[in-house]
Amino acid sequence: MSASVEIAPVPRGIAGLPVLRERGQREVFCGLTGIMWLHRKIQDAFFLVVGSRTCAHLMQSAAGVMIFAEPRFATAILEETDLAGLADAHEEIDRVVTRLLARRPEIRTLFLVGSCPSEVIKLDLSRAAVRLTQSHGPGVRFVSYSGSGIETTFTQGEDACLAALLAAGTPAPADSPASLLVVGSLPDPVEDAFRRTFDALGIPVAFFPPRRSWDLPQIGPSTSYLLAQPFLGDTGAALDRLGATRLGAPFPFGVEGTRAWLGAAAAAFAVAPEHLEATVAPAERRTRAALGKIRGALEGKRIFFFPDSQLEIPLARFLHRELGMELLEVGTPYLQREHLAAELALLPSTVTLSEGQDVDKQLDRCRAAKPDLAVCGLGLANPLEVEGITTKWSIELVFTPIHGYEYAADLANLFVRPLLRRARLKV
Numbered sequence: 001m002s003a004s005v006e007i008a009p010v011p012r013g014i015a016g017l018p019v020l021r022e023r024g025q026r027e028v029f030c031g032l033t034g035i036m037w038l039h040r041k042i043q044d045a046f047f048l049v050v051g052s053r054t055c056a057h058l059m060q061s062a063a064g065v066m067i068f069a070e071p072r073f074a075t076a077i078l079e080e081t082d083l084a085g086l087a088d089a090h091e092e093i094d095r096v097v098t099r100l101l102a103r104r105p106e107i108r109t110l111f112l113v114g115s116c117p118s119e120v121i122k123l124d125l126s127r128a129a130v131r132l133t134q135s136h137g138p139g140v141r142f143v144s145y146s147g148s149g150i151e152t153t154f155t156q157g158e159d160a161c162l163a164a165l166l167a168a169g170t171p172a173p174a175d176s177p178a179s180l181l182v183v184g185s186l187p188d189p190v191e192d193a194f195r196r197t198f199d200a201l202g203i204p205v206a207f208f209p210p211r212r213s214w215d216l217p218q219i220g221p222s223t224s225y226l227l228a229q230p231f232l233g234d235t236g237a238a239l240d241r242l243g244a245t246r247l248g249a250p251f252p253f254g255v256e257g258t259r260a261w262l263g264a265a266a267a268a269f270a271v272a273p274e275h276l277e278a279t280v281a282p283a284e285r286r287t288r289a290a291l292g293k294i295r296g297a298l299e300g301k302r303i304f305f306f307p308d309s310q311l312e313i314p315l316a317r318f319l320h321r322e323l324g325m326e327l328l329e330v331g332t333p334y335l336q337r338e339h340l341a342a343e344l345a346l347l348p349s350t351v352t353l354s355e356g357q358d359v360d361k362q363l364d365r366c367r368a369a370k371p372d373l374a375v376c377g378l379g380l381a382n383p384l385e386v387e388g389i390t391t392k393w394s395i396e397l398v399f400t401p402i403h404g405y406e407y408a409a410d411l412a413n414l415f416v417r418p419l420l421r422r423a424r425l426k427v
């Protein structure tokens with residue numbers, strides 16, 4: 001596959017860091033992967049992938065690490081014969097959905113998730129969602145989005161899902177009081193910890209996506225929102241269109257990011273700085289002490305990020321500023337410049353930022369840089385390990401609680417573990 005490389009200055013006001021843009025062969029999971037954490041978060045939803053056997057295999061192998069009695073996702077495999085006639089394909093979807101709802105009456109929202117095969121792309125799943133809504137009555141909502149590897153990488157599946165779910169909500173009445181919306185799927189214990197903090201600060205808060213799919217927040221000009229994840233470009237744009245205001249801040253990783261993120265909400269809701277300080281000081285003290293114990297294992301170590309989860313830039317900032325790691329290249333599949341402006345301003349001028357991927361060239365750069373640790377997808381980890389480069393699987397970062405004060409030390413330890421493993425192998 002051909003690729004072009006250009007050095008493009010980032011827009012004015014964003015730290016002036018140059019960005020290496022690459023368009024070539026990529027090694028990234030598709031957006032179907034997001035179903036693995038979204039089905040756990042939205043507890044009355046079901047994800048029906050309309051796809052091929054490849055999609056079914058991905059879902060099975062990605063889910064293989066989990067144990068559950070009744071999975072809340074499945075793949076409707078549409079073979080080529082099914083797809084010869086689009087009418088047949090629609091009938092097949094209707095049959096699968098009817099069977100599913102008869103067996104699982106507790107499903108309140110059914111996501112129809114599109115995939116790659118050209119025959120599936122030709123199916124209009126949004127039309128199918130409207131048709132199914134008409135035929136199955138008001139008790140269940142149908143929402144469609146694409147998790148196709150052509151359109152989405154890894155975490156963009158969540159972005160597509162959340163943007164589609166927003167469209168099912170209702171606008172906030174004009175006279176609704178100001179409220180805060182935290183946007184991005186977070187493990188329940190992380191969400192609970194943030195809720196306690198916002199309650200203590202006196203800020204009325206809701207989280208999106210909700211645990212129950214029909215508890216959708218009403219959104220309008222009285223809504224301010226904080227992104228909890230850096231990969232929510234479409235969701236942010238949809239919220240902006242609904243009149244909500246994004247509070248710009250670094251993401252809540254580590255003490256610095258969490259403080260600035262909470263601080264943005266505190267400023268927007270006129271919380272006195274002393275009240276913010278008193279509320280977060282004990283957690284900050286504990287976290288600083290915990291990170292202090294870990295710092296020695298990471299300080300001075302050189303890290304290289306392959307583009308995968310879009311968490312790379314905030315994590316690099318945390319590892320550099322709070323744990324003393326040296327940043328070599330920080331790659332991201334897409335650089336959401338606006339959403340990451342506060343993060344980019346905190347990166348050192350020595351870092352190489354890259355957007356997109358030409359995997360062979362990037363592997364060459366990684367080999368030449370000889371990092372102590374490379375963060376990458378599963379597909380690159382084994383070859384790099386064989387070459388003697390220690391790796392960390394980026395997919396773990398989206399399955400593990402890592403946000404906020406309470407989980408900052410766990411996040412740091414995720415990067416310590418592979419270094420210790422390599423050190424033990426050497427011994």
Ligand code: SF4
Binds near residue numbers: 055
């Ligand atoms: Fe593969 Fe596309 Fe299915 Fe993802 S959506 S598993 S990339 S065929």
